Amino acid sequence: MIEIRGLSKAYRGQDGSQVQALADVDLTVRDNEFLTVLGPSGCGKTTMLKMIAGLIPWDEGSIAIDGVEVDGPGPERAMVFQNFALLPWATVLDNVAFGLEMRGVGKAERHERARELVTTVGLAGFETKRPGELSGGMQQRVGLARALAVQPKVLLMDEPFGAVDEQTRRLLQEELLAIWEHNRVTVVFITHSMEEAVLLGDRVVLMSARPGQISEIVDVPLERPRSSDVGGLERSSEYSEITAHLWERLREMHAEHGRVGGIAS
Amino acid sequence: MTATVPARTPERTSESPVPPRRRDRRPAWVRALDSTTAYQLLGFALFAVAWQLYGTYWGGLLVPTFTETVLAVGDLVVDPEFWSAFAVSNQALVLGFLAAVVLGVPLGLLLGRFPVAERLSNVYLNILLVTPMAAIIPLLVMSVGFGLASRVILVTIFAIVMVVVNVRSGVRQVDPALLQMARSFGASERQTWMRVLIPGALPSIMTGIRLGLGRAVTGMVIVELLMVSVALGGLILNYRSRFDGAHLYATIVLILIEALVLIGAARWLESRLAPWAVNQRKNG
Numbered sequence: 001m002i003e004i005r006g007l008s009k010a011y012r013g014q015d016g017s018q019v020q021a022l023a024d025v026d027l028t029v030r031d032n033e034f035l036t037v038l039g040p041s042g043c044g045k046t047t048m049l050k051m052i053a054g055l056i057p058w059d060e061g062s063i064a065i066d067g068v069e070v071d072g073p074g075p076e077r078a079m080v081f082q083n084f085a086l087l088p089w090a091t092v093l094d095n096v097a098f099g100l101e102m103r104g105v106g107k108a109e110r111h112e113r114a115r116e117l118v119t120t121v122g123l124a125g126f127e128t129k130r131p132g133e134l135s136g137g138m139q140q141r142v143g144l145a146r147a148l149a150v151q152p153k154v155l156l157m158d159e160p161f162g163a164v165d166e167q168t169r170r171l172l173q174e175e176l177l178a179i180w181e182h183n184r185v186t187v188v189f190i191t192h193s194m195e196e197a198v199l200l201g202d203r204v205v206l207m208s209a210r211p212g213q214i215s216e217i218v219d220v221p222l223e224r225p226r227s228s229d230v231g232g233l234e235r236s237s238e239y240s241e242i243t244a245h246l247w248e249r250l251r252e253m254h255a256e257h258g259r260v261g262g263i264a265s
Numbered sequence: 266m267t268a269t270v271p272a273r274t275p276e277r278t279s280e281s282p283v284p285p286r287r288r289d290r291r292p293a294w295v296r297a298l299d300s301t302t303a304y305q306l307l308g309f310a311l312f313a314v315a316w317q318l319y320g321t322y323w324g325g326l327l328v329p330t331f332t333e334t335v336l337a338v339g340d341l342v343v344d345p346e347f348w349s350a351f352a353v354s355n356q357a358l359v360l361g362f363l364a365a366v367v368l369g370v371p372l373g374l375l376l377g378r379f380p381v382a383e384r385l386s387n388v389y390l391n392i393l394l395v396t397p398m399a400a401i402i403p404l405l406v407m408s409v410g411f412g413l414a415s416r417v418i419l420v421t422i423f424a425i426v427m428v429v430v431n432v433r434s435g436v437r438q439v440d441p442a443l444l445q446m447a448r449s450f451g452a453s454e455r456q457t458w459m460r461v462l463i464p465g466a467l468p469s470i471m472t473g474i475r476l477g478l479g480r481a482v483t484g485m486v487i488v489e490l491l492m493v494s495v496a497l498g499g500l501i502l503n504y505r506s507r508f509d510g511a512h513l514y515a516t517i518v519l520i521l522i523e524a525l526v527l528i529g530a531a532r533w534l535e536s537r538l539a540p541w542a543v544n545q546r547k548n549g
Contacts, residue, residue: 054449055445055449073450073451074451075451077449078449079446079449083442087443087464090464099451101456102450102452102460103451
């Protein structure tokens, strides 16, 4: 369980004014829950995720994972990055094994585990390729495999499919669902796509910008497993109701901040 | 944990890897004519003809023609005196250049990673970058003498700036996202160096070494011309005093060839050690 209490962070903007990136955020992420976080750009959703990851400090409040205060990165968490963050000089296999290597797992063992994960994400046969030889979607499969390889309890995903084309994004969503359905870790998934948030999440956390706050948490009662019939899901009335509701809320936010920011980043 | 997940077959993924370049369907001789080498050869031929004409009609005593220079190159290549001068010069080059790499690479790495070190040293690096090196030769001679040591030191000073500056910018240009990624997986400072910073800076390290090599050759010749007339520099001065234009030019041509060969070797090494960087450059 991830408990976020009173989390706040301000930083100085370029014009010298104080920008409230996060203001008094309270959030509880349940064990083995797939939580998606949706919001306009500048709402602090990525900032919050990186705080959970222990990568950036905050001003006030606390984050605890299973009762233990977050103080830097930890082995129970693994992150999937928006722009993949793959080592361009390393092979697919070495990239997937990177987290294990950092933990001192021996070469033979980490390569064996990496090979399994490469197969899981559908990249068997590409083990010796370098990231530059792969398409964006394949690169993010490597990023996902790298995170899964360290067997985290919490998977932190920062707009992982934001940088790939629509078709590929679709396949990656289905595959992520299939992987997660077999291995239910806690997932915090940042996105700026309503459809993605509803399709994947058990709950959708809707955030608003200036200051970054949680404006609503929406339950997604769609049946699981969802991976086998994503298309049918999208035609269901529950799905349309939830997305319509989210869209309404996003449009309200957009009207409030219309002159200063858009919805998609 | 993944044993129960059905393995995805590659066919299921719609994306394909980056396609190889389109094959050139033009006939071989057209492609050969269109290659960079062909243009380089053409450029060189034009240059040689212009030189020949100028040398023949307007050159006078001190500008030999192209053919005279080529003949003189042939002379020097079989002249043991030239080769012993070449060996003496290269002693300073090899030692000075190695010192520049051995000292410059770690220094550049530190400066790139720690802003404090950089603030301390920036002024001195800039001084080294802009000072006419010839100006410090008398200073060197006074403190170290005319021997091999002062030639080596000068070559080192010439080359090290390029190495340090490039390595430093290489470390600084390592994608911050990669550093964050490494931190998120719990990388120690040592692991970050070995697995992220040094590989990430390697292309720039190699560039620094290549540019440093060019500067080292310059340093080698300058020190011999200005400080102690030995070896190749001595030969050049000697031919000049005898108004032997052809051999003077030939010596310079041979130094140029050496520099080109060395830099070509450095480039080759670069492509072997950091192939991903070469690919990036081609694509981007």
